[in-house]
Amino acid sequence: MADTDGERESKEFHVGVPQASDGFFLKGSAHYDWGMKNRLARIFDPASGRTVMLAVDHGYFQGPTTGLERIDLSIVPLVPLADTLMLTRGALRTMIPPASRPAIVLRASGGPSVLKELSNEEIAVDIEDALRLNAAALAVQVFVGGEHETKSIHNLTRLVDAGTRYGVPVLAVTAVGKEMVRDAKYFRLATRICAELGAHYVKTYYVAIGFDTVTSCCPVPIVIAGGKKLPELDALTMARNAIDQGASGVDMGRNIFQSAAPVAMLRAVRAVVHDNATPSEAYELYQKLE
Protein backbone atom coordinates (compact mmCIF):
# COMPACT_ATOMS: atom_id res chain seq x y z
CA MET A 1 0.00 0.00 0.00
CA ALA A 2 1.24 3.49 -0.80
CA ASP A 3 2.95 5.18 2.12
CA THR A 4 1.18 8.48 2.89
CA ASP A 5 3.50 9.59 5.72
CA GLY A 6 5.10 12.31 3.60
CA GLU A 7 1.80 13.78 2.42
CA ARG A 8 1.29 17.43 3.39
CA GLU A 9 -1.88 19.26 4.21
CA SER A 10 -0.98 22.18 1.95
CA LYS A 11 -0.57 21.14 -1.70
CA GLU A 12 1.51 22.96 -4.28
CA PHE A 13 -0.90 23.26 -7.17
CA HIS A 14 0.86 26.35 -8.57
CA VAL A 15 -2.43 27.83 -9.64
CA GLY A 16 -1.66 30.66 -12.07
CA VAL A 17 1.54 29.08 -13.41
CA PRO A 18 0.71 27.87 -16.90
CA GLN A 19 2.01 24.40 -17.70
CA ALA A 20 4.97 24.57 -20.07
CA SER A 21 3.89 23.69 -23.57
CA ASP A 22 7.08 23.92 -25.54
CA GLY A 23 7.41 23.57 -29.25
CA PHE A 24 9.86 21.10 -30.72
CA PHE A 25 13.35 22.04 -31.84
CA LEU A 26 13.37 20.25 -35.16
CA LYS A 27 12.22 21.71 -38.48
CA GLY A 28 8.77 20.52 -39.53
CA SER A 29 8.42 18.14 -36.60
CA ALA A 30 6.24 20.11 -34.16
CA HIS A 31 3.05 18.20 -34.81
CA TYR A 32 4.29 14.62 -34.43
CA ASP A 33 3.37 12.38 -31.52
CA TRP A 34 5.59 11.90 -28.46
CA GLY A 35 7.32 8.68 -29.52
CA MET A 36 8.20 10.06 -32.93
CA LYS A 37 9.63 13.22 -31.38
CA ASN A 38 11.53 11.23 -28.78
CA ARG A 39 13.16 9.10 -31.47
CA LEU A 40 14.03 12.21 -33.50
CA ALA A 41 15.57 13.74 -30.38
CA ARG A 42 17.80 10.67 -30.07
CA ILE A 43 18.99 11.22 -33.65
CA PHE A 44 19.28 15.02 -33.60
CA ASP A 45 20.98 16.45 -30.52
CA PRO A 46 18.45 18.86 -28.98
CA ALA A 47 21.34 21.12 -27.86
CA SER A 48 22.64 21.82 -31.37
CA GLY A 49 19.61 20.65 -33.34
CA ARG A 50 22.00 18.61 -35.48
CA THR A 51 23.26 15.09 -35.98
CA VAL A 52 26.41 13.23 -36.91
CA MET A 53 25.23 9.96 -38.39
CA LEU A 54 27.81 7.32 -39.18
CA ALA A 55 26.71 5.45 -42.32
CA VAL A 56 28.02 1.90 -42.62
CA ASP A 57 25.22 0.27 -44.61
CA HIS A 58 27.08 0.13 -47.94
CA GLY A 59 27.29 -3.67 -47.80
CA TYR A 60 23.57 -4.00 -48.46
CA PHE A 61 24.19 -3.59 -52.18
CA GLN A 62 27.98 -3.64 -52.64
CA GLY A 63 29.24 -6.26 -50.21
CA PRO A 64 32.48 -5.78 -48.24
CA THR A 65 33.19 -2.14 -49.07
CA THR A 66 36.69 -0.82 -48.41
CA GLY A 67 36.86 0.05 -44.72
CA LEU A 68 33.87 -2.15 -43.87
CA GLU A 69 35.45 -5.57 -44.46
CA ARG A 70 35.36 -6.12 -40.69
CA ILE A 71 32.75 -3.89 -39.07
CA ASP A 72 33.55 -5.51 -35.71
CA LEU A 73 37.11 -4.19 -35.94
CA SER A 74 36.83 -0.92 -37.89
CA ILE A 75 33.44 0.46 -36.86
CA VAL A 76 32.75 -0.73 -33.31
CA PRO A 77 35.47 1.59 -31.88
CA LEU A 78 33.77 4.55 -33.63
CA VAL A 79 30.28 3.79 -32.38
CA PRO A 80 30.45 5.75 -29.08
CA LEU A 81 31.41 8.91 -31.00
CA ALA A 82 28.44 8.90 -33.38
CA ASP A 83 24.97 10.27 -32.65
CA THR A 84 23.51 7.63 -34.89
CA LEU A 85 24.62 4.48 -36.58
CA MET A 86 23.03 3.75 -39.98
CA LEU A 87 23.28 0.11 -40.92
CA THR A 88 21.54 -3.12 -41.89
CA ARG A 89 19.89 -5.39 -39.39
CA GLY A 90 22.37 -8.13 -40.32
CA ALA A 91 25.36 -5.99 -39.38
CA LEU A 92 23.58 -4.74 -36.27
CA ARG A 93 22.69 -8.17 -34.90
CA THR A 94 26.01 -9.82 -35.71
CA MET A 95 28.59 -7.15 -34.93
CA ILE A 96 27.31 -4.23 -32.87
CA PRO A 97 27.24 -4.56 -29.06
CA PRO A 98 23.64 -4.17 -27.83
CA ALA A 99 24.90 -1.89 -25.03
CA SER A 100 25.83 0.75 -27.63
CA ARG A 101 24.32 4.19 -27.00
CA PRO A 102 23.87 5.76 -30.47
CA ALA A 103 20.44 5.70 -32.05
CA ILE A 104 20.05 3.07 -34.73
CA VAL A 105 18.86 4.06 -38.19
CA LEU A 106 17.97 0.81 -39.84
CA ARG A 107 18.45 0.26 -43.57
CA ALA A 108 14.94 -0.78 -44.58
CA SER A 109 15.18 -1.15 -48.37
CA GLY A 110 17.25 -3.40 -50.57
CA GLY A 111 17.19 -6.05 -53.25
CA PRO A 112 19.49 -5.45 -56.20
CA SER A 113 23.27 -5.69 -55.93
CA VAL A 114 25.75 -3.48 -57.77
CA LEU A 115 25.53 -6.05 -60.55
CA LYS A 116 21.92 -5.08 -61.33
CA GLU A 117 19.63 -2.06 -61.69
CA LEU A 118 19.89 -0.44 -58.26
CA SER A 119 16.55 1.34 -58.31
CA ASN A 120 14.67 -1.98 -58.31
CA GLU A 121 14.45 -2.11 -54.50
CA GLU A 122 11.82 -3.54 -52.19
CA ILE A 123 11.13 -2.94 -48.54
CA ALA A 124 13.60 -5.20 -46.74
CA VAL A 125 12.57 -4.97 -43.07
CA ASP A 126 9.30 -5.54 -41.28
CA ILE A 127 8.28 -2.77 -38.88
CA GLU A 128 8.00 -5.37 -36.10
CA ASP A 129 11.63 -6.32 -36.50
CA ALA A 130 12.64 -2.65 -36.51
CA LEU A 131 10.83 -2.23 -33.18
CA ARG A 132 12.44 -5.40 -31.84
CA LEU A 133 15.82 -3.85 -32.69
CA ASN A 134 14.83 -0.60 -30.98
CA ALA A 135 15.39 1.33 -34.21
CA ALA A 136 15.18 5.10 -33.93
CA ALA A 137 14.43 5.44 -37.65
CA LEU A 138 14.08 3.53 -40.91
CA ALA A 139 16.08 4.45 -44.01
CA VAL A 140 14.77 3.92 -47.52
CA GLN A 141 16.37 4.71 -50.88
CA VAL A 142 14.31 6.89 -53.24
CA PHE A 143 15.27 6.97 -56.92
CA VAL A 144 13.60 10.09 -58.33
CA GLY A 145 14.07 9.91 -62.10
CA GLY A 146 15.35 6.35 -61.86
CA GLU A 147 14.02 3.36 -63.76
CA HIS A 148 11.97 2.14 -60.79
CA GLU A 149 11.10 5.59 -59.46
CA THR A 150 7.47 4.79 -58.60
CA LYS A 151 8.37 1.53 -56.86
CA SER A 152 10.97 3.22 -54.67
CA ILE A 153 8.52 5.99 -53.79
CA HIS A 154 5.94 3.36 -52.95
CA ASN A 155 8.53 1.77 -50.62
CA LEU A 156 8.88 5.16 -48.93
CA THR A 157 5.15 5.71 -48.47
CA ARG A 158 4.59 2.21 -47.12
CA LEU A 159 7.38 2.66 -44.59
CA VAL A 160 5.98 6.08 -43.62
CA ASP A 161 2.61 4.42 -42.96
CA ALA A 162 4.21 1.68 -40.87
CA GLY A 163 6.53 4.11 -39.08
CA THR A 164 3.72 6.52 -38.30
CA ARG A 165 1.70 3.66 -36.80
CA TYR A 166 4.46 3.03 -34.26
CA GLY A 167 6.18 6.41 -33.93
CA VAL A 168 9.24 5.52 -35.99
CA PRO A 169 10.56 8.25 -38.30
CA VAL A 170 11.60 7.49 -41.87
CA LEU A 171 14.74 8.83 -43.52
CA ALA A 172 14.42 9.11 -47.29
CA VAL A 173 17.78 8.75 -49.02
CA THR A 174 17.85 10.43 -52.41
CA ALA A 175 19.76 8.13 -54.73
CA VAL A 176 21.08 9.58 -57.96
CA GLY A 177 21.67 7.41 -61.01
CA LYS A 178 25.16 7.63 -62.56
CA GLU A 179 23.77 9.24 -65.70
CA MET A 180 21.81 11.95 -63.82
CA VAL A 181 22.93 15.51 -63.15
CA ARG A 182 23.65 16.21 -59.48
CA ASP A 183 22.59 19.82 -59.18
CA ALA A 184 20.39 21.94 -56.92
CA LYS A 185 17.46 21.67 -59.33
CA TYR A 186 17.51 17.87 -59.13
CA PHE A 187 17.94 17.82 -55.35
CA ARG A 188 15.12 20.37 -54.84
CA LEU A 189 12.87 18.04 -56.81
CA ALA A 190 13.97 14.84 -55.08
CA THR A 191 14.04 16.11 -51.48
CA ARG A 192 10.74 17.96 -51.78
CA ILE A 193 9.00 14.89 -53.21
CA CYS A 194 10.32 12.79 -50.30
CA ALA A 195 9.11 15.32 -47.72
CA GLU A 196 5.71 15.80 -49.36
CA LEU A 197 5.20 12.04 -49.34
CA GLY A 198 5.88 11.86 -45.62
CA ALA A 199 9.61 11.36 -45.01
CA HIS A 200 10.51 12.75 -41.59
CA TYR A 201 13.97 13.73 -42.76
CA VAL A 202 15.89 13.46 -46.00
CA LYS A 203 19.43 12.61 -46.94
CA THR A 204 20.92 14.16 -50.02
CA TYR A 205 24.22 15.27 -51.50
CA TYR A 206 25.81 18.65 -51.04
CA VAL A 207 26.13 20.75 -54.18
CA ALA A 208 28.39 23.78 -54.40
CA ILE A 209 25.83 25.97 -56.16
CA GLY A 210 22.37 26.56 -54.71
CA PHE A 211 22.39 24.10 -51.81
CA ASP A 212 20.65 26.71 -49.64
CA THR A 213 17.68 26.58 -52.03
CA VAL A 214 17.49 22.80 -51.50
CA THR A 215 17.30 23.14 -47.72
CA SER A 216 15.00 26.17 -47.75
CA CYS A 217 12.20 24.55 -49.77
CA CYS A 218 12.35 21.17 -48.04
CA PRO A 219 9.98 21.29 -45.04
CA VAL A 220 11.87 18.62 -43.05
CA PRO A 221 15.52 18.43 -41.93
CA ILE A 222 18.16 17.55 -44.49
CA VAL A 223 21.37 15.67 -43.77
CA ILE A 224 24.13 15.29 -46.32
CA ALA A 225 25.88 12.13 -47.45
CA GLY A 226 29.65 12.31 -47.49
CA GLY A 227 30.02 10.67 -50.88
CA LYS A 228 33.30 9.34 -52.16
CA LYS A 229 36.44 9.80 -50.08
CA LEU A 230 37.88 13.31 -50.19
CA PRO A 231 40.98 14.76 -48.52
CA GLU A 232 40.00 15.38 -44.87
CA LEU A 233 40.06 19.18 -45.11
CA ASP A 234 37.81 19.08 -48.18
CA ALA A 235 35.30 16.81 -46.42
CA LEU A 236 35.26 19.09 -43.37
CA THR A 237 34.78 22.12 -45.61
CA MET A 238 31.87 20.42 -47.36
CA ALA A 239 30.25 19.65 -43.98
CA ARG A 240 30.75 23.28 -42.84
CA ASN A 241 29.25 24.66 -46.07
CA ALA A 242 26.28 22.30 -45.87
CA ILE A 243 25.52 23.26 -42.25
CA ASP A 244 25.92 26.97 -43.03
CA GLN A 245 23.46 26.53 -45.88
CA GLY A 246 20.76 24.90 -43.79
CA ALA A 247 21.67 21.21 -43.41
CA SER A 248 20.82 19.67 -40.04
CA GLY A 249 23.75 17.31 -40.03
CA VAL A 250 25.72 14.73 -41.92
CA ASP A 251 25.25 11.05 -42.62
CA MET A 252 28.84 10.30 -43.47
CA GLY A 253 30.43 7.01 -44.29
CA ARG A 254 33.51 6.71 -46.49
CA ASN A 255 34.94 10.08 -45.51
CA ILE A 256 35.11 8.75 -41.96
CA PHE A 257 35.81 5.03 -42.14
CA GLN A 258 38.18 5.33 -45.13
CA SER A 259 40.13 8.14 -43.46
CA ALA A 260 43.67 7.32 -42.30
CA ALA A 261 42.48 8.23 -38.79
CA PRO A 262 38.73 7.50 -38.51
CA VAL A 263 38.42 8.41 -34.81
CA ALA A 264 40.14 11.75 -35.38
CA MET A 265 38.01 12.42 -38.46
CA LEU A 266 34.77 11.63 -36.65
CA ARG A 267 35.74 13.99 -33.81
CA ALA A 268 36.62 16.69 -36.34
CA VAL A 269 33.26 16.27 -38.11
CA ARG A 270 31.51 16.55 -34.74
CA ALA A 271 33.37 19.80 -34.07
CA VAL A 272 32.02 21.23 -37.32
CA VAL A 273 28.46 20.00 -36.88
CA HIS A 274 27.90 20.50 -33.16
CA ASP A 275 30.48 23.11 -32.11
CA ASN A 276 30.45 25.31 -35.19
CA ALA A 277 34.17 24.82 -35.80
CA THR A 278 35.58 26.27 -38.98
CA PRO A 279 37.12 23.80 -41.44
CA SER A 280 40.63 24.86 -40.43
CA GLU A 281 39.87 24.54 -36.70
CA ALA A 282 38.40 21.10 -37.27
CA TYR A 283 41.31 20.05 -39.46
CA GLU A 284 43.71 21.20 -36.77
CA LEU A 285 41.83 18.97 -34.33
CA TYR A 286 42.04 16.09 -36.82
CA GLN A 287 45.81 16.54 -37.14
CA LYS A 288 46.24 16.74 -33.39
CA LEU A 289 44.32 13.49 -32.85
CA GLU A 290 45.47 11.40 -35.81
Ligand code: 5RP
Ligand atom coordinates in the same frame (compact mmCIF):
# COMPACT_ATOMS: atom_id res chain seq x y z
C1 5RP B 1 23.86 4.01 -49.51
C2 5RP B 1 23.76 5.07 -48.51
C3 5RP B 1 24.94 5.25 -47.72
O1 5RP B 1 24.62 5.16 -46.39
C4 5RP B 1 25.59 6.55 -47.95
O2 5RP B 1 25.65 6.93 -49.28
C5 5RP B 1 26.92 6.41 -47.35
O3 5RP B 1 27.51 7.52 -47.06
P1 5RP B 1 28.80 7.99 -47.82
O4 5RP B 1 28.37 8.42 -49.20
O5 5RP B 1 29.22 9.13 -46.95
O6 5RP B 1 29.81 6.88 -47.86
O7 5RP B 1 22.79 5.72 -48.31
O8 5RP B 1 23.10 4.30 -50.57
